[in-house]
Amino acid sequence: MDKNISNLIEISRFYGKNKEYVIAGGGNTSFKTRDKLWVKASGFRLSDITEKGFVSLDRNILKKISKKIYCNDLQKREDEIRNDLAASKTDTSSPLRPSVEAMLHHIITNNFVVHTHSTVVNALMCSRFAKKYSNKLFGNKVLYIPYTNPGYLLYKKIEKKLKIFEEKHNVQPNIILIQNHGVFVSANTISEIKNIYEYLISRIREKISGKTDHIEYDISSEHLNLVLQSVNMIKGYRESAFKIMHNSLVEHFMKSKETFKQIADPFTPDIIVYCKSKYLYIDDEQTGADTISSRIQAFKEKVGYLPKIILIREIGCIGIESSTEKAGYIQDTFFDQMKISYYSDNFGGPHFLNKDDIKFIENWEAEHYRQNIFQDSNSNTYGDAMH
Ligand SMILES: [Zn+2]
Known part of the structure; x- marks a missing residue:
């Protein structure tokens, strides 16, 4: 196996097995070269993923998706993108499904990307002063994204903000924090990914006071x-x-x-x-x-x-x-x-x-994701929510 792919599997399982980072089918990971992107396919869990759980995409086709103007109708747009992403698979006969978040992995230039819904990161991201503290703790080391509905809109928002960040700082950030969602960490090696996560988590933890452990009670x-x-x-x-x-x-x-x-x-x-x-x-x-x-x-x-x-x-x-x-x-x-x-x-x-964001997920999820979650009951996987 290619060393990069075995590294991708290693880093995926490392975070996938830890409930403080990934629960059930949450989170996704990728590795890229100039022309190809290997990203976790929908319906797989990171904790026990193998090479078969990654779908490889042609980045030249992804570049076209990034330039294309899509229909404003949510349903139609999601269908169009799903079809375009399916057509970008290097093996179009493969049954694997790339999620729309594949586009986020594509626009990040670093080779490895590990997206998680880390508990500690979300303690900050789901707080009233998320933006203020991101700034205070990390300054220009991170890109902060206010909550945006997942899917195409989130991808486009991050694409735009990344561009502005790059123009200003001449480099992409290694950390993208998303309000009420989670974090994208990227680097060129998996040891760097671990270091960045450690830095991120420890900085936030320093601000968390009070008891962070709990006592289990017996159930009679x-x-x-x-x-x-x-x-x-x-x-x-x-x-x-x-x-x-x-x-x-x-x-x-x-x-x-x-x-x-x-x-x-x-x-x-x-x-x-x-x-x-x-x-x-x-x-x-x-x-x-x-x-x-x-x-x-x-x-x-x-x-x-x-x-x-x-x-x-x-x-x-x-x-x-x-x-x-x-x-x-x-x-x-x-x-x-x-x-x-x-x-x-x-x-x-x-x-x-907020109420509108909740409604969006309830409707969106009903259309696109619930099936995915429940149809997998015979296999080892338990859906994968947004991913
Ligand atoms: Zn996510």
Whole structure:
């Protein structure tokens, strides 16, 4: 195997295995030469990726995509770009799908690119003073991008801002921070990538005060049975699996309606894709199976779907999905949401996605991504949200 590709696999797994950087199918990586780009294909996880998980694209065709003017209609535009990206594959018979983020990897000039939704980075990126602190901590070392809907619009926004940055500083930044989303780190070697990430994370961590660890609590069989009983009473949950987690951080946010507000809305597109945008909080004094199931039903009537995340005071945070593995993924994602919220207090407090941005992801995801997430249930992969 080409040394560069084995390096790409190594760096992908390194971050892919660490939940502080990548959860489930989040994040993506690439390596490029002058003419070719190897980028993670949709539907693969970084944690156990092999050469087969990367799709190679002809950069001369990507250059044309970058110059082309696309239709303003969202649906049509996404279809056109998908087709153009498919046509850029060096092996057009390959079934692999490059995501639209491949264009972001293409316009970054460094050879290796590692995009993650790092928890610590997002503690800053999902805070009220994201921009101010990015400036203060990193100055011209980073390019800060205000939240933009993922897909073509985000790619175009970054392309434009990169150009302005390059004109001003004669060089591209190694770090691109995206509000309510994550970070793109690029360099010409994988050891440089690691150094840059270390620098980035340690600078932000220096500003995070207070406890950053948590204590795990045991789940009693009584509570487990109560949840099982309640879930079984709901018709729509019959084929589902659930997982409960209970620890000091969960407890912190379950204290009251006020504390729950700090995690009640999604921070990033990934949260919406995995956990949806509304979560049920039950704080009744007496919680029997009847109370819990009726609260779930009421939630469904109000919001339009059954909750995937339920927080029940004194019991814990429950993730419900179609398999235990997927329930674990959504629980990891929501736990990340809690950590982001907790740490963001050091940067002015949490900053959620706004209503329009949430709506965009809900619609967009329904059209393009949900299928991808659920059709993979027989394979090892669990969708890949934005990627
Ligand atoms: Zn992303």
